[in-house]
Amino acid sequence: MKTLLSYVVTLLLFFSGVGLMPSAYAQVIDYKEYNGTVVDAITNDPLISVSIKLSNSNLGSITNDEGAFSIKVPDGREIDAVEFSLLGYESLSLPISQLTTGKNRIKLTPRVTQLTQINIATFKSAEALVKAVFAKKAENNMKQSAVMTAFYRETIKKRNRNVSLTEAVVNVYKQPYSSAEKDMVGLHKARKSTDYRRLDTVALKLQGGPFSTLYLDIMKYPEYIFTPTTLDEYHFSFGPPSTVNNKAVYVVNFKQKEFVDVPRYYGSLFIDSETLALSSAIYSLNLTGFEKDANTMFVKKKPRDIDVTPLSASYRVDYREKDGQWYYGYGSVDLSFKVKKRHRLFNSVYTLSSEMAVTDWEANTTGARLKGKDRLKPTVIMTDAVSGFSDPDFWGPYNVIEPEKSIESAINKIQRKLRRDNS
Known part of the structure; x- marks a missing residue:
């Protein structure tokens, strides 16, 4: 190995x-910048490595170790929402119109997931599941x-x-x-x-x-x-x-x-x-x-x-x-x-x-x-x-x-x- x-x-x-x-992007691009912090809706603790994605595009970013983010939205693109997602939390999609160009405070709600024993029993073992992932x-x-x-x-x-x-x-x-x-x-x-x-x-x-x-x-x-x-x-x-x-x-x-x-x-x-x-x-x-x-x-x-x-x-x-x-x-x-x-x-x-x-x-x-x-x-x-x-x-x-x-x-x-x- x-x-x-x-x-x-x-x-x-x-x-x-x-x-x-x-540069492949030498042209001048106009954009609006939005920034803020993503926190746990219950504890108000900052959330790290939250994925941030702009709708109808492949543009995105991620929060830092203090939950802070900034995202630049180019003009002229049909981007109408920002999507926030993190492992173990409900994903959240917010219309761009609800964000300000100042400090935004985004709250994500923890989510408890139930997978039945039937789901897990599909695989002989956890190792079998890992092998299926690569297959x-x-x-x-x-x-x-x-x-x-x-x-x-x-x-x-x-x-x-x-x-x-x-x-x-x-x-x-x-x-x-x-x-x-x-x-x-x-x-x-x-x-x-x-x-x-x-x-x-x-x-x-x-x-x-x-x-x-x-x-x-x-x-x-x-x-x-x-x-x-x-x-x-x-x-x-x-x-x-x-x-x-x-x-x-x-x-x-x-x-x-x-x-x-x-x-x-x-x-x-x-x-x-x-x-x-x-x-x-x-x-x-x-x-x-x-x-x-x-x-x-x-x-x-x-x-x-x-x-x-x-x-x-x-x-x-x-x-x-x-x-x-x-x-x-x-x-x-x-x-x-x-x-x-x-x-x-x-x-x-x-x-x-x-x-x-x-x-x-x-x-x-x-x-x-x-x-x-x-x-x-x-x-x-x-x-x-x-x-x-x-x-x-x-x-x-x-x-x-x-x-x-x-x-x-x-x-x-x-x-x-x-x-x-x-x-």
């Missing part, structure tokens, strides 16, 4: 550059190639302080799920700033940038988690059912079996009860007792006097459905490491987070492909490009994930430094 993590993290001392590909991939998942616009954000924190921030709009040339051909990614627009002094001369970096989240697409890249061989290394069991988009979903929990002597994953799969399509997966790497193995999986290059210990590794992938076809909509990676320089008394804890949300897509009817020079490599590492932080309209009409308060604070610091440098 290929290891997803071997593509994810490395310790590097140098950064190589990437170029920006020409129906060609039927359920996107059959045509597509060009997707996605927003990518990557942060590195030393303890609780942001020391690196990367944001980008990328174009993903998504291949059909039945095809063995890999997806291609082109960089459209990006900005990045790293405080190398606070990295103790060691640049902790997510290797692969957007690919680290794209490879979480289990249905496209099952080799990174489940293969016909490794399926036998997991124990699968049914959990309480839930809902996505007001549809009932099976919940299958999984963990590695006791005899497996290498680190595997544990978590939950959320499977649409009607189509048996995977709608979401939330999982982590089992590090307990496998610290040395995990260290080998993660760290591909580092200075000799640096010791690195992985502390946690968590992942999430969400799929969206349109016209009976399911496709990758969102992926996130959260990793933490303890880094210690030999002969130093104290160590540092780094947290690396990356997420990518598909904000628009269209069928690739012409079979367009990225030229070699415009393709990002899975090993790409973006160079600093801080100038974009000084432009409040940097993203223009593109939908992006709202920054959290800590990220906003980091952006404000970058902007203040740029003003000082230009004065």
Whole structure:
């Protein structure tokens, strides 16, 4: 089995550059922007990773870790409603006319789903259900190639302080799920700033940038988690059912079996009860007792006097459905490491987070492909490009994930430094 993590993290001392590909959206687009917060209707707690979709389009976004969102609605499109959906909640569709251009407060109601024993008894076991999901991939998942616009954000924190921030709009040339051909990614627009002094001369970096989240697409890249061989290394069991988009979903929990002597994953799969399509997966790497193995999986290059210990590794992938076809909509990676320089008394804890949300897509009817020079490599590492932080309209009409308060604070610091440098 290929290891997803071997593509994810490395310790590097140098950064190589990437170029920006020409914009496919050079024309000026007028739009209205709506923002607000999505909360639980009962507890008023902010809701994370709520999917936001504009009706009659493929445009969308997602809420951040504080439940905040912004959505840009282009003029001249027949968009009359905004749809909010989250695992375990009633979906909500609101007319655009009911939203203000100021702060909106959206409330979602929890939903309890009952799937009868007859539903579950359809399958001999939870493992049989998981096998059925992959067997129906060609039927359920996107059959045509597509060009997707996605927003990518990557942060590195030393303890609780942001020391690196990367944001980008990328174009993903998504291949059909039945095809063995890999997806291609082109960089459209990006900005990045790293405080190398606070990295103790060691640049902790997510290797692969957007690919680290794209490879979480289990249905496209099952080799990174489940293969016909490794399926036998997991124990699968049914959990309480839930809902996505007001549809009932099976919940299958999984963990590695006791005899497996290498680190595997544990978590939950959320499977649409009607189509048996995977709608979401939330999982982590089992590090307990496998610290040395995990260290080998993660760290591909580092200075000799640096010791690195992985502390946690968590992942999430969400799929969206349109016209009976399911496709990758969102992926996130959260990793933490303890880094210690030999002969130093104290160590540092780094947290690396990356997420990518598909904000628009269209069928690739012409079979367009990225030229070699415009393709990002899975090993790409973006160079600093801080100038974009000084432009409040940097993203223009593109939908992006709202920054959290800590990220906003980091952006404000970058902007203040740029003003000082230009004065």
